[in-house]
Amino acid sequence: MFQAFRIYDFVKGDENSDFYGVFIDRLYPRGVKKEIFCSFLWLKSVTPSNELRSWFHEDKEARFEEFKVKFKTELADKEATAGLNELKILEKKHGKIALLTATKDINLSHVAVLLELLRE
Numbered sequence: 001m002f003q004a005f006r007i008y009d010f011v012k013g014d015e016n017s018d019f020y021g022v023f024i025d026r027l028y029p030r031g032v033k034k035e036i037f038c039s040f041l042w043l044k045s046v047t048p049s050n051e052l053r054s055w056f057h058e059d060k061e062a063r064f065e066e067f068k069v070k071f072k073t074e075l076a077d078k079e080a081t082a083g084l085n086e087l088k089i090l091e092k093k094h095g096k097i098a099l100l101t102a103t104k105d106i107n108l109s110h111v112a113v114l115l116e117l118l119r120e
Contacts, residue, residue, distance in 0.1 A: 001091070001095065001096050001097070002087070002091065002097050002099055002114075002118050002119065003019070003096070003097070003098055003099065004098075004099045004100075004101065004106045004111045004112075004115060005019075005098050005099070005100055005101075006100075006101060006102065006103070006104070007023060007029050007032055007040075007101060007102055008029070008031070008032070008102070010098055010100055011032065011036050018095075018096055019094075019097065019098035020041075020090060020093075020094035020095075020097050020098065021039065021040040021041070021098045021100050022040060022041045022042075022087065022090065022097060022098065022099055022100060023037070023040045023041070023042045023043070023100045023101070024043055024046055024047055024099050024100065024101055024110070024111065024114065025047060025100075025101050025102055025103070026044055026047040026048070026050065026053065027102075029102040030102070040100060041090075043083050043086065043087070045079045045080050045082065046075065046080055046083040046084060046087065046114060047110060048067075048071050048074060048110050049074055052067070052070055052071060053110075055067075060105075060109075061108065064108055067110075067113075068113050071110055071113050072113065072117070075113075075114075084114075084117065084118070087118060088118070091118075099111055099114060099115065
């Protein structure tokens with residue numbers, strides 16, 4: 001089972017202790033101590049390219065549908081496919097996987113696209 005969390009909310013509570021944490025942003029999250037962060041897997045291979053991320057951030061609401069198509073295309077490359085397979089293996093091993101992000105709106109981000117693909 002995959003579930004998305006903001007990393008800032010996830011590290012505050014013990015109710016998430018049965019989740020295996022995987023950070024899925026390209027940039028390090030501001031304000032998260034390295035001692036806490038090192039307990040998570042950082043999987044950059046399933047994140048949007050810098051170019052796509054920058055383009056999308058200019059107008060998230062207007063570009064979200066086009067972003068989804070472009071991001072799914074990026075996720076079809078060899079490195080990203082290996083990352084998605086790694087997430088599926090981790091799910092089989094640990095059961096509950098927390099997809100962690102610093103993004104403020106998870107439903108309007110790459111995380112929503114990843115959840116959609118992983119739940120297919």
